Amino acid sequence: MxxxxxxxxxxxxxxxxxxxxxxxxxxxxxxxxxxxxxxxxxxxxxxxxxxxxxxxxxxxxxxxxxxxxxxxxxxxxxxxxxxxxxxxxxxxxxxxPIVHQAQLAARRLARAGFFIIIYGDANHPEVKGILGWANGKGIATLNKNAISHLEPPPPQLGILAQTTQIPDRFTEFVRQITEASLSRETKLRTVDTICRHIKKRQAATVKLATRSNLMLVIGSHHSANTARLLQLCSHITKTHLIETASQIESHWLAGKDHIGVTAGASTDAETIREVMMKLSAVS
Ligand code: SF4
CATH class of the missing domain: 3.40.50.11270 (Rossmann fold)
Structure with missing residues (x-):
């Protein structure tokens, strides 16, 4: 086959x-x-x-x-x-320019007196940079309970997202923060700073994964947007992360009739072409 x-x-x-x-x-x-x-x-x-x-x-x-x-x-x-x-x-x-929009949103909200919460990885350079634009008046977290540890509770919270996060998870995070803020009468403002190109890429990847019985995600462990693609696909079908064509193991393909290939936003066309060629050769 x-x-x-x-x-x-x-x-x-x-x-x-x-x-x-x-x-x-x-x-x-x-x-x-x-x-x-x-x-x-x-x-x-x-x-x-x-x-x-x-x-x-x-x-x-x-x-x-x-x-x-x-x-x-x-x-x-x-x-x-x-x-x-x-x-x-x-x-x-x-x-x-899309990251810069997030930086400006952080600065605008911080200047207006909002404490910033960035839904994202606190150690990622983009997130560190955005927090810097909030002049240190904020935190980055993926944990919805983080605000309950803020003392005294900020009266105004501005919520943003790392540009590569998964939209549904950000929506759920905002919902949970909103719920937790109700009893404190906190004023909330949310700016959806997730990149529109990432949203399209994630949606196309999910569509492909649902009709595939094997997904290959090309990109690096260190790439935030690649990690999101891997998470999304792994919930749907068998998925492997590879950085180069040489990492493909032919036994992965045994019994698979539909193989999907996606890639992080920093994976170049040459690497993608090499993966497609290797797949054609070994299948
Ligand atoms: S994924 Fe690309 S286009 Fe989107 S914010 Fe990051 S660098 Fe910009």
Missing amino acids: TPEIEMSEEIGFCPGVRRAIAMAKDVARQRGGIETLGPLVHNQPVLQKLARLGVRVVNCPDDITGGAVVISAHGVSPEQQAEIQQRHIDIIDTTC
């Missing part, structure tokens, strides 16, 4: 990643190399290709050796921006 192999309708770089990579490549070409503050994308094959063009990763402003640095699509806090500028280092800012 030859399985049908179907690729998700929404695959390849998202607009924010495509833009960040194009900007970094341009500047690397012009300057003969460039450093990025943190990895430009959470995807090893893409970082290796960028490294061959002279795009190198530094982990903190202290490590910047050149006169310019690239900020990734995840963005940074205003404090970190200022720290770089004080060193007279030029910033090539590739912050995704």
Whole structure:
């Protein structure tokens, strides 16, 4: 039996990643190399290709050796921006415009006196950056009970989401926070900051997973949006996360008649093509 192999309708770089990579490549070409503050994308094959063009990763402003640095699509806090500028280092800012909308929403709400709750991973650079725009007046959490530990209870709560979260889970989080806030008469304001491209990608992936008996998600363990695709698919059908075609194990395909392929927003077209070719060859 030859399985049908179907690729998700929404695959390849998202607009924010495509833009960040194009900007970094341009500047690397012009300057003969460039450093990025943190990895430009959470995807090893893409970082290796960028490294061959002279795009190198530094982990903190202290490590910047050149006169310019690239900020990734995840963005940074205003404090970190200022720290770089004080060193007279030029910033090539590739912050995704959709992430910037979330940063501005955090700043607006914080200035209006709201305590910010970001539904997201507190250790993710995008989330840290957004919190920085709230001037430290907030927290990031995935735990609906987090607000019950806030003392004194903030009279006004502004709720945002990491741009790569799953919309239904954010809605449920907001519902639970709303319920918990009722007895405290807390004023709530919610801004849906989940990226529209991520919503489309997740919806297309779920549709594909429901008609597949095996899903392959291409991307990195470190990529937040890839992790969400993996979570969504794993609830529907047998799913494996792979970073490259070489990680496909032929026994996964035994007895499967419909194999779906999806990928995180920072997985490049070449890697996707290699996976499709390998699947055709081994099935
Ligand atoms: S996933 Fe959305 S928010 Fe994130 S970089 Fe891509 S387009 Fe921007």
